Amino acid sequence: MVDSLAKMVGSLQKDVDKSSRYAFQSDYALFIDQLFYASSASHITYTSLLATKLGIDLSLNRLVCLLYIKDREGMPLADSRLLYALIRTIRTRMTNKNQDIVGLLGTSRIVYCPYAETDFFSREKLENQLQALAATLANTYPVIVSVSVGLYAQHVLEYGQSLRSIPAVVQQNTSNKSGSIIFAEDHLVDYLLQIIPKSVLDHFLGYAVHYLQENPVVYETLQALVCNDMDIYSTATQLQVHRNTVIFRINQIKEVLSLNPLHQDSDRFKVILIYTYARTHLNKEI
Structure with a gap:
């Protein structure tokens, strides 16, 4: 059993040496490298063995x-x-x-x-x-x-x-x-948009983003709502419009996108997701 473990460690060491970004690393430096960039089951096993050796x-x-x-x-x-x-x-x-x-x-x-x-x-x-x-x-x-x-x-x-x-x-x-x-x-929304494939985002959010592109005033209102945690009064103050104007634009969002961000938590999250995607992932002026 000891011989088998020794052979496995030796094999893993060779595997890691081939992929390591730095030559002649200390055990600790190699552990850091493998911990964040392990890309295979063998690398994960080797990282765990290194951690045990280092008392981590x-x-x-x-x-x-x-x-x-x-x-x-x-x-x-x-x-x-x-x-x-x-x-x-x-x-x-x-x-x-x-x-x-x-x-x-x-x-x-x-x-x-x-x-x-x-x-x-x-x-x-x-x-x-x-x-x-x-x-x-x-x-x-x-x-x-x-x-x-x-x-x-x-x-x-x-x-x-x-x-x-x-x-x-x-x-x-x-x-x-x-x-x-x-x-x-x-x-966390920015993180989600990083890990979800763009094709999936386009499929579920594409229509909403296109609507915002075509209606910059609605986008501006959505931006102010997100920045002010969906508070109508603060949003109206930022936009320098009457609160009824904000309510009218929110009703537009309800009608077109079937979202009610003021009263539905799930819709609020979707609105934030749509706005963030439009802002950071389309790389276009809206």
Whole structure:
């Protein structure tokens, strides 16, 4: 049995070596690489074995946080020595040094996965910790640090999924201000639009998006409704129109799209989905 396991590990090592993006990696660096980019059952098995060897329990709740590192001029940091110095500093501030995960993930990106001792994170506490960490890095080194927080991960496959939830939220983060934090959970619609095939979106949302293209005033009203959490008075104030005008336009949406976003939660979600798809995925002026 031991011989069989040894042969399996050897086979997996060869398989991983062929696909690894970096040669001669340490076990920990290789673990980071495989954890987020495992693409086959053998890679997943090898990642689990590496985690066991490193004493990392992959069944624990973690959040995947990406730290985007730029120099003071706003350009992606390319100095590998400085990036590893940043990682060493992060390690000294980790609350659960044996179970928190941190490493370099491609150019100018550091991944940090804090472990939750309970079944959930306190968002306020986590945000304060990340802001303090970003401030420490920015004050210690000549860098600008922004942080994006992905979804929960409690399984090997979920780390890659959480990582893929982050690009959608990064699009919302246009500021280079050091210490800025943005959460994927605040932009779940953007994430859904990333993972659902465009052909499926066009099939179910195409008619509604076409209607918005042909009726820019309705689109403007929908945009204001979404931004103001479907509040009629705030929407009317933003659009500088009477509330009855907003109600009239909402009735148009009800009639044409058969959606009632003010009184049906499911319709409200559909309206937000339609608006977000029209805004971010058609790449057209509406």
